[in-house]
Amino acid sequence: MSEEHMKIRRSSRLVDMTYYFLERPYQLTPLTYFAKRYSSAKSSISEDLAIIKKTFAERGIGVLETLPGAAGGVRYIPKMTDAEARAFLQSLCDRLSEKDRLLPGGYVFLSDLLGDPKILREIGRLIASKYGEQKVDAVMTVATKGIPIAQAVASYLNVPFVIVRRDSKITEGSTVSVNYVSGSSARVEKMELSKRSLKEGSRVLVVDDFMKGGGTVNGMKSMIEEFNATLVGIVVFAASSFKGNRLVDDYTSLLSVEKVDVPTKTITVVPGNYMELL
Amino acid sequence: MSEEHMKIRRSSRLVDMTYYFLERPYQLTPLTYFAKRYSSAKSSISEDLAIIKKTFAERGIGVLETLPGAAGGVRYIPKMTDAEARAFLQSLCDRLSEKDRLLPGGYVFLSDLLGDPKILREIGRLIASKYGEQKVDAVMTVATKGIPIAQAVASYLNVPFVIVRRDSKITEGSTVSVNYVSGSSARVEKMELSKRSLKEGSRVLVVDDFMKGGGTVNGMKSMIEEFNATLVGIVVFAASSFKGNRLVDDYTSLLSVEKVDVPTKTITVVPGNYMELL
Structure with missing residues (x-):
């Protein structure tokens, strides 16, 4: 895959994942869900989540919480600064x-x-x-x-x-x-x-x-x-x-x-x- | 600015702009608002908007509508497929x-x-x-x-x-x-x-x-x-x-x-x- 294509895929994932989290506060979603949804490696998804987490924190949107383990996943907690x-x-x-x-x-x-x-x-x-x-x-x-x-x-x-x-x-x-x-x-x-x-x-x-x-x-x-x-x-x-x-x-x-x-x-x-x- | 840094900036903008639009259906926002908010060139903002627009359409989130002219701007119209x-x-x-x-x-x-x-x-x-x-x-x-x-x-x-x-x-x-x-x-x-x-x-x-x-x-x-x-x-x-x-x-x-x-x-x-x- 070309690097350009990969950048577009990441960009698109970030927009869609942001929408996904905002629509589902507190819902725990396993990383495998996203890996499957976007046919992407879990490592790429982890990088996406790190970007979203950082931006949510910096912009006062809320906390993206990652829970480890087999029953783990990621969830969005709305916050107001x-x-x-x-x-x-x-x-x-x-x-x-x-x-x-x-x-x-x-x-x-x-x-x-x-x-x-x-x-x-x-x-x-x-x-x-x-x-x-x-x-x-x-x-x-x-x-x-x-x-x-x-x-x-x-x-x-x-x-x-x-x-x-x-x-x-x-x-x-x-x-x-x-x-x-x-x-x-x-x-x-x-x-x-x-x-x-x-x-x-x-x-x-x-x-x-x-x-x-x-x-x-x-x-x-x-x-x-x-x-x-x-x-x-x-x-x-x-x-x-x-x-x-x-x-x-x-x-x-x-x-x-x-x-x-x-x-x-x-x-x-x-x-x-x-x-x-x- | 390094290319890596620019990618991070774009990623972060995409997350924040997606949040911004979802919170403000139908509100017309001039591109200059985003250019100022992120200290970015209008051309970069236009590229961001194109990515968001495409993802919103592909994922059935809604329409990102761009209205041209001095009184123009961009607004999010929620849709369900x-x-x-x-x-x-x-x-x-x-x-x-x-x-x-x-x-x-x-x-x-x-x-x-x-x-x-x-x-x-x-x-x-x-x-x-x-x-x-x-x-x-x-x-x-x-x-x-x-x-x-x-x-x-x-x-x-x-x-x-x-x-x-x-x-x-x-x-x-x-x-x-x-x-x-x-x-x-x-x-x-x-x-x-x-x-x-x-x-x-x-x-x-x-x-x-x-x-x-x-x-x-x-x-x-x-x-x-x-x-x-x-x-x-x-x-x-x-x-x-x-x-x-x-x-x-x-x-x-x-x-x-x-x-x-x-x-x-x-x-x-x-x-x-x-x-x-x-």
């Missing part, structure tokens, strides 16, 4: 502080941000960066607004996400329901999850869009217990300052809404406790 | 035909499939393949089960998605509401969309998980009219056979549930009319 995470959280603070986001009752309009695929990808990568090593089996959220966040995180962890519902649906089959106390209004409410959605013993990461009193998140904690599953962590997009006892204290927030001043229509948003982990 | 689409639709038919999916009342359990990020990515790429050229500005769905599909499609089209709700939420600000007739039960219901979610004149692609009588989709059509927006198309994950006049006839279905036989717990699922477009 601390610098990128800081810049992203700061940009979210700026977006959330926009005046016209303040709604009557002191609520903050978030639907545009949580309907933007670019922002969701970053949120997903950010959260997956932190929980990726913790063997998460499923991401859990409650309908409706937590769903896009759950999907984004699940996509980067490459695990399923499950949706707890406040309303009963006949299209879910048998469900498990739990009662929970809404933290902010102290009402008793009910949430349900389809029985077959979650396997016993699963390790579950809980995500939600907004936390005030923590009642909803606390409900999901009860749900996880009902399924004999394990809570790995709780991440909320934004937490508001809450006067009183929050029902949940061990959580990670990307953003913290510090002050909402309705007369001047001012919202003060700062990075949440995620920042302290950086 | 017809062969891949056929195989994917067939695999979905097999999954949907599984016996234990049948729920009381003849409903079909879909939540596991629509909570699987791998399947959602494929659904997103499949639908984006077909509607990518139609200048979609936003993807619309109705809560709850349509959301993951909307997010997946929006991600590959790189446009926002908006969520119509059947229940009122005080965290959405001013809303526009429409009444619609539920196709299967002939009840009059109401759906709402936050006013600021959708710009006037937007070109909107409607997606949903399941269509029976077409009432919900018809409601979204009314909603689009209320916003003086334009309907680009309607895509549902699965359509059921429906005795009676369906309220919507111009739609694309990925799957068609032909027969549900409760006594024998048999569901017959075949590819929908999307297949005819291949």
Whole structure:
């Protein structure tokens, strides 16, 4: 084979392998798969992987991890660098502080941000960066607004996400329901999850869009217990300052809404406790 | 610069550029951006792009489109090959035909499939393949089960998605509401969309998980009219056979549930009319 031809083959492999890894976070692939796919020697594949690994690291794309041995292989672990995470959280603070986001009752309009695929990808990568090593089996959220966040995180962890519902649906089959106390209004409410959605013993990461009193998140904690599953962590997009006892204290927030001043229509948003982990 | 060093630089650029494009479908980037990013000559960047373009085409990843001129640049258009689409639709038919999916009342359990990020990515790429050229500005769905599909499609089209709700939420600000007739039960219901979610004149692609009588989709059509927006198309994950006049006839279905036989717990699922477009 000519040297020119070999260079073209390597180039083409690098592009295709990069695509392959990005589509399959955390999936372990044996080197023989690539050797066969490209009819190439394993030594060439190893060189390709070294290039991809170096570039992923240099560009903050993530870690390409090689596990040795017969059951080994290579897998892509999405990461966000601390610098990128800081810049992203700061940009979210700026977006959330926009005046016209303040709604009557002191609520903050978030639907545009949580309907933007670019922002969701970053949120997903950010959260997956932190929980990726913790063997998460499923991401859990409650309908409706937590769903896009759950999907984004699940996509980067490459695990399923499950949706707890406040309303009963006949299209879910048998469900498990739990009662929970809404933290902010102290009402008793009910949430349900389809029985077959979650396997016993699963390790579950809980995500939600907004936390005030923590009642909803606390409900999901009860749900996880009902399924004999394990809570790995709780991440909320934004937490508001809450006067009183929050029902949940061990959580990670990307953003913290510090002050909402309705007369001047001012919202003060700062990075949440995620920042302290950086 | 040594030839060896130049090869490494090209290899690294190819990996990073592939990542860059995959993260930014449809975004037009001028060649000068890459020349600056890598401190490379535009001629080298052009060669890189030719390699990526060829590999994307050969591997069915998508089209790398180069637009000439001062306002030109290069953009990635996600595509799924017809062969891949056929195989994917067939695999979905097999999954949907599984016996234990049948729920009381003849409903079909879909939540596991629509909570699987791998399947959602494929659904997103499949639908984006077909509607990518139609200048979609936003993807619309109705809560709850349509959301993951909307997010997946929006991600590959790189446009926002908006969520119509059947229940009122005080965290959405001013809303526009429409009444619609539920196709299967002939009840009059109401759906709402936050006013600021959708710009006037937007070109909107409607997606949903399941269509029976077409009432919900018809409601979204009314909603689009209320916003003086334009309907680009309607895509549902699965359509059921429906005795009676369906309220919507111009739609694309990925799957068609032909027969549900409760006594024998048999569901017959075949590819929908999307297949005819291949």
